[in-house]
Amino acid sequence: MRYQTTRHQAGRHGVSRAIHRFRQxxxxxxxxxxxxxxxxxxxxTERLGAPPVSNMMRYCGPEARHLDQLGESLGDWRRMLEALARRYPDLPRSGAQASDGTTLDSAPERIVWETLVQRVPxxxxxxxxxxxxxxxYLRSDFGLCAPEEETPLVCIEVMGMLGSDQICRTDVEEASLDRLAEKQDWFSxxxxxxxRxxxxxxxxxxxxxxxxxxxxxxxAVAQTACGMKKFAEVKERIPGRNFRQEKRGSLPASRGRARK
Known part of the structure; x- marks a missing residue:
């Protein structure tokens, strides 16, 4: 839009006042x-520890309806994130790097990681x-393991493209469901x-x-407890060194009593 000034506005400060009114x-x-x-x-963002991704907005209810519309355009969503950073500079910024320095594969993975890492004992x-x-080549997104163990007790898959309704809108979303089905078959x-x-x-x-x-x-904690309990039960059934020493020590005494 071209703003035209009149001769009454073309003085020393006329143009600046006109532009100021235009901006207002x-x-x-x-x-x-x-x-x-x-x-x-x-x-x-404050609750999740990271800014939510655009396709989450469709599940946030009526209050996020306009955000859902903005999320349909990469440029509109980027401008919104920039405005969010200016308005709330102390909030976590968008990106795949978590607050503890861990680099994840995606923003949804970061959101789940931020929630998990605060609660893992x-x-x-x-x-x-x-x-x-x-x-x-088969891996999980996250694994909860016993200390110094490589095999997870519980694995967590992050479906960052789809809701639990599993309604697919693109071929990429369908492919993600196929990969999940393959993993579910392995876990079964x-x-x-x-x-999970x-x-x-x-x-x-x-x-x-x-x-x-x-x-x-x-x-995962329950799995650890079950594993320790089974180990303890097996250990009790296996005679230990003290048991053998006590058994050997009892033999001379019994022989002595027999001689008497």
């Missing part, structure tokens, strides 16, 4: 984030992309780790995400 009355584009949008994003290790089988075999799947709609609700992460950690 200029309306924001409908594809720019509103203050409400930024507030919604700020609240989610000292008697468990959280591993990123553990291998599931030697000689085969005997003596395999437990599998975190879908996109779970990430969109921090309470839900925290609950399923806590459940996965509890399952």
């Amino acid at each position: 009355t200029r309306r924001l584009s409908p594809w720019d984030a509103t203050e409400h949008d930024l507030q919604v994003m700020a609240a989610l 000292d008697d468990l290790d959280l591993r990123c992309h553990p291998w599931l089988e030697d000689g085969r 075999q005997p003596d395999r780790p437990l599998l 799947v975190i879908w996109l709609d779970m990430m969109a609700h921090p309470d839900w995400l925290e609950a399923i992460c806590a459940e996965a950690i509890e399952a």
Whole structure:
């Protein structure tokens, strides 16, 4: 739009006053984030420890309807993130690097990692992309392992493209479902780790995400306890060194009593 000044505005300060009025009355584009949008994003970012991704907005309810529209364009979403950083400079920035320095494969993985890493107890290790089988390119997103153990007790798959309704909109989303089905088949075999799947709609609700992460950690702790209990039971059934010494020590005494 070209702004035309009149001869009454063309004095020393006329043009600057005209431009100032133009900027004051200029309306924001409908594809720019509103203050409400930024507030919604700020609240989610604070809870998740990372900015949510655009396709999560479809599961955030009516308050995120405009954000869902912005997420359909990469440029609109990028401008929204820039506005969020200016409005709330202390919030975590977008990206695949977690607050502890771990680099993940995607922003959804980072969101789940940020939630898990705050809750994993000292008697468990959280591993990123553990291998599931030697000689085969098959790995999980995250694994909860006993200390100094390579094999996970519980594995976590992050479905960062789809919600639990599994409604696919693109070929890429269908391919991600196929990969998950392959992994689920592997995990269904005997003596395999437990599998927990975190879908996109779970990430969109921090309470839900925290609950399923806590459940996965509890399952891993229970697996550790079961393993230790089985080890203790086996150990009790195997005679130890002290048992043999006590048995040997009792023989001379019994022989002595027999001679008497």
